[in-house]
Amino acid sequence: MSVTSSVNKLVGMLGPDLSVPERAALLAAAASVGPSFEPGLQPRRTIDQAIATGLISATTLSVVTATQSIIESLGRLIARGDRSTSSATARLLFAVGTNMAVAAAAEGVARALPPSEDERARRGLLRVAANRTGRVALVGAGLSATLGTADLLSERRPSASWLKRVPLALPVGVAASAVEIHRVHARAQASGDTTISQVSTRNSTVIAVGVGAGVLSLQAGERALARLVSRGISKVAPGYDSVSNPIGHLVSLAALAGLVSVGYEYAVRRVEQGGAAIEPAYDNPPTSALVSGGPGSQIGFETLSREGRRFTNMVLTRQEIASVMGEQAVADPIRAFVGLDTAPEVEDRVDMLMDELLRTGAFDRKVLAFASPTGSGYINYVMAEALEYMTLGDCAIATMQYSMLPSSMSLTRTGLAVEQNRAFMHAVTGYMRGMDPSKRPRFVLFGESLGAQTLQDVWRHRTVEAIDRDFVHSSIFLGTPSATEFAKSWRLDPQRVDPKGTIIEIDDFGQYADLDEERKAAVRHFLISHFDDPIPKFGTNLLMRQPWWLGPADQRPPRVPKSSKWRPGTSFVLTGVDLINAESVVPGRFGRRGHDYRQDIARFVSMAYDLPVTAEQLSSIERALRARELAWAQRRVVSEQVARARESVLREVKNWGLSTSASDQQASAILREVLAAQVPANRGPSTD
Numbered sequence: 297m298s299v300t301s302s303v304n305k306l307v308g309m310l311g312p313d314l315s316v317p318e319r320a321a322l323l324a325a326a327a328s329v330g331p332s333f334e335p336g337l338q339p340r341r342t343i344d345q346a347i348a349t350g351l352i353s354a355t356t357l358s359v360v361t362a363t364q365s366i367i368e369s370l371g372r373l374i375a376r377g378d379r380s381t382s383s384a385t386a387r388l389l390f391a392v393g394t395n396m397a398v399a400a401a402a403e404g405v406a407r408a409l410p411p412s413e414d415e416r417a418r419r420g421l422l423r424v425a426a427n428r429t430g431r432v433a434l435v436g437a438g439l440s441a442t443l444g445t446a447d448l449l450s451e452r453r454p455s456a457s458w459l460k461r462v463p464l465a466l467p468v469g470v471a472a473s474a475v476e477i478h479r480v481h482a483r484a485q486a487s488g489d490t491t492i493s494q495v496s497t498r499n500s501t502v503i504a505v506g507v508g509a510g511v512l513s514l515q516a517g518e519r520a521l522a523r524l525v526s527r528g529i530s531k532v533a534p535g536y537d538s539v540s541n542p543i544g545h546l547v548s549l550a551a552l553a554g555l556v557s558v559g560y561e562y563a564v565r566r567v568e569q570g571g572a573a574i575e576p577a578y579d580n581p582p583t584s585a586l587v588s589g590g591p592g593s594q595i596g597f598e599t600l601s602r603e604g605r606r607f608t609n610m611v612l613t614r615q616e617i618a619s620v621m622g623e624q625a626v627a628d629p630i631r632a633f634v635g636l637d638t639a640p641e642v643e644d645r646v647d648m649l650m651d652e653l654l655r656t657g658a659f660d661r662k663v664l665a666f667a668s669p670t671g672s673g674y675i676n677y678v679m680a681e682a683l684e685y686m687t688l689g690d691c692a693i694a695t696m697q698y699s700m701l702p703s704s705m706s707l708t709r710t711g712l713a714v715e716q717n718r719a720f721m722h723a724v725t726g727y728m729r730g731m732d733p734s735k736r737p738r739f740v741l742f743g744e745s746l747g748a749q750t751l752q753d754v755w756r757h758r759t760v761e762a763i764d765r766d767f768v769h770s771s772i773f774l775g776t777p778s779a780t781e782f783a784k785s786w787r788l789d790p791q792r793v794d795p796k797g798t799i800i801e802i803d804d805f806g807q808y809a810d811l812d813e814e815r816k817a818a819v820r821h822f823l824i825s826h827f828d829d830p831i832p833k834f835g836t837n838l839l840m841r842q843p844w845w846l847g848p849a850d851q852r853p854p855r856v857p858k859s860s861k862w863r864p865g866t867s868f869v870l871t872g873v874d875l876i877n878a879e880s881v882v883p884g885r886f887g888r889r890g891h892d893y894r895q896d897i898a899r900f901v902s903m904a905y906d907l908p909v910t911a912e913q914l915s916s917i918e919r920a921l922r923a924r925e926l927a928w929a930q931r932r933v934v935s936e937q938v939a940r941a942r943e944s945v946l947r948e949v950k951n952w953g954l955s956t957s958a959s960d961q962q963a964s965a966i967l968r969e970v971l972a973a974q975v976p977a978n979r980g981p982s983t984d
Contacts, residue, residue: 326469
């Protein structure tokens with residue numbers, strides 16, 4: 297292949313050899329790179345930016361390709377003829393006219409469906425689809441006008457035929473993105489927004505170029521498959537030739553979605569295996585008879601999953617409570633945990649949890665807490681330990697697992713979780729209804745992240761009165777997801793859901809402390825949602841309408857970027873990427889940022905659950921919470937590394953020709969000897 301033909305082929309890939317829908321998609325995908333650099337709620341690294349930019353540009357490419365193909369086919373159906381023999385003028389007018397007509401119709405649909413906070417998702421998504429279709433049609437009209445003008449000039453002046461080979465789509469899109477990236481950084485700097493400060497303009501440009509190359513590769517693969525399908529349709533069913541092109545693109549996009557789905561399912565299986573794995577730091581059952589998996593428990597320790605084994609092993613002892621509180625503990629705490637693998641059916645898991653509570657005497661304790669875990673089964677250690685300290689051990693915490701995946705991968709299991717939680721609430725309240733009112737425990741609720749959603753939605757479409765009838769004293773919900781139906785109903789109509797004003801949503805404990813005493817006395821249910829936490833903000837609502845927190849810059853809450861603009865798809869993806877960094881925490885260092893609520897948890901537990909402690913005790917509790925979290929984190933790291941070292945030594949020893957049991961003993965002996973030699977060296981010089 298000659299150099300000239302290679303150059304022509306490369307130039308053709310940039311636009312001239314592509315169809316109008318493909319060129320429009322290429323232009324839009326490249327231009328979408330710039331807005332993807334808008335500041336978000338959380339600090340963004342270069343790799344985070346690459347993920348966001350890739351998702352936005354790839355999605356734009358797919359959507360614009362499909363939309364423009366449909367518009368083009370619609371025009372063909374209307375024309376009912378072969379326009380290739382028409383004059384350049386006729387083709388220009390027809391292409392521009394078709395796109396403008398679709399844009400006008402789409403805009404009419406969008407205006408007929410104004411946004412509303414209480415609208416159904418179907419209505420909102422229809423409005424967004426119409427709005428996006430109108431924009432795509434305008435891009436198509438502009439591109440068709442440009443290309444049609446070049447065709448017209450070439451037809452009238454053959455010497456100007458070179459205009460038809462000028463690549464416009466990708467260069468114009470990249471140029472638009474470069475300008476927008478500069479504007480975004482300038483606006484962020486002027487507004488004091490720092491979340492994109494780690495993404496330099498130089499690196500941004502490199503990413504933009506890299507994404508442009510990736511978009512070209514993705515489009516080439518999608519186009520090849522689409523044309524293959526289109527040709528097959530034309531041969532098999534010639535009567536459908538006018539719609540074969542969009543069908544081909546839809547099939548190729550469906551194939552891409554199928555590959556993504558297969559990859560996701562593979563990732564789910566891998567993550568679930570990790571959730572069920574036994575960690576070396578928690579490989580022994582607990583010794584307390586008052587926790588699940590311990591002596592006398594009917595719940596097998598091996599069924600508790602990683603988070604269940606952590607939760608039961610980390611229970612406080614009387615001695616630990618007394619040393620922190622400065623007074624004798626009343627009892628050893630109770631922790632009841634039923635894993636997803638403990639029993640196959642919801643009813644069986646509920647029965648086993650109730651049996652565990654009755655076995656341990658949980659209904660005789662001062663406080664009984666029902667905690668709905670996050671997707672993986674995690675229960676916040678800070679909440680559990682703070683409760684055990686403040687009750688002097690006279691408490692019980694009950695929970696049931698509904699997934700072993702991170703919350704972001706457990707969204708399809710919220711229905712199961714709500715059903716399970718509702719069944720347990722019926723069992724608990726039924727039992728407490730038969731108790732002497734004076735002997736009932738103080739029943740409190742706790743939920744964090746997806747746990748907050750799956751517990752609140754037990755009462756979706758109901759009011760606080762329903763919660764009161766279930767003997768609930770108070771509740772704490774951290775980082776309630778935006779999809780939570782109960783919270784949405786309350787925000788839309790607080791007077792109907794909570795006429796007595798017992799629910800409050802606040803950023804931190806300081807905001808609560810600033811309330812007047814009358815308001816404080818009324819509150820019993822706390823939705824604690826940090827302004828910069830993306831979890832309460834991320835959802836389909838971002839696609840449908842401008843959220844309150846991205847309103848006028850001077851009305852935005854603290855820690856929300858002032859320079860960011862709401863763009864449906866872009867804001868949705870950027871807030872989704874913010875989820876990656878929202879839970880970045882350092883063991884032992886409590887913060888108040890993103891989805892990290894540890895700094896205020898102890899004070900909220902004391903106040904919400906009516907467990908008063910002295911200032912000295914609160915200070916001692918918070919020191920102990922930090923120290924314990926750091927110690928357990930260190931233990932997990934060391935135990936994991938020792939286990940890996942032992943496996944490595946064992947593999948080597950087996951090569952010596954020893955039996956399995958002898959190899960195991962020899963590996964253990966070598967490891968003990970090495971560790972014993974290293975420990976004194978790490979302690980520093982003796983002071984004796």
